[in-house]
Amino acid sequence: MTVTQAAAERLVRIGEVARGAGVSVRAVRYYEQQGLLIAERSPSGQRLYRQDAVALVRFFQQMFAAGLTSRRITELLPCWDSGHTDAEQRAMLRAERDRIQAKVDDLQTALDRLDEIIAITDTHP
Amino acid sequence: MTVTQAAAERLVRIGEVARGAGVSVRAVRYYEQQGLLIAERSPSGQRLYRQDAVALVRFFQQMFAAGLTSRRITELLPCWDSGHTDAEQRAMLRAERDRIQAKVDDLQTALDRLDEIIAITDTHP
DNA sequence: CTAAAACCTGACGTTGACGTCAGAGGCAAG
């Protein structure tokens, strides 16, 4: 829900966002550069964020961890905060989902391999 | 088990290894450069591999997919084909295993997030 | 014998998400 009135909802500077989300200041600037995160500016030019920016940055981190590029994330952001999607976006979402699932399977396979090796090396003194 | 005699066990060239493992020729050369894969040389200087090199390259791919670096793989190769490990190597194996497990969890979280978004966008026409 | 296909050694290019450094403001405290 967008609070359209509610005079001046506490804005924070970039350092606080970075610390809150556990990333570097540089990272947050990078997100803006990639069109992921828009910030207001103070009269002197400093970036000002709403506090929900922290959650958004955390979301970015999750998606990055899943192997999505910032480009992909910008493409799915409209779905995220408008809830509306066209066919192309839905296809993209499913493609990414499937890709991640495949990656999980790959990792699981590698994990089994490693456990196998660990088991062998544990029995071999 | 290493067959110490067995005159001339069919050696293959780099192209066959690459095709067999589903990677590029360049990749196989890279593995040698990183000390992952040692090849004999023909009199004219061409690389000659034993056919188990294909399985080894596949193993490399699995480890790469799991996020291990070639450096790490060289470190665990001795465990792999000698079965013997010291404390440091065992610690490394477990560290990697835990790291991969954590990554699986991260991916699963991201997957849930995406599925959530997909569910929402599917109900929203 | 010859042309195509495969192989060789460098060596530079690519990609993504930042790190890092330089130089220049801005902002609250004492």
Next chain:
DNA sequence: CTTGCCTCTGACGTCAACGTCAGGTTTTAG
């Protein structure tokens, strides 16, 4: 006022696993 911390804009550096190109040799098919 000044000290110290935060922020700003460029802009180059990083890392890993290759891709790609150049220019030359070797093997294979016909």
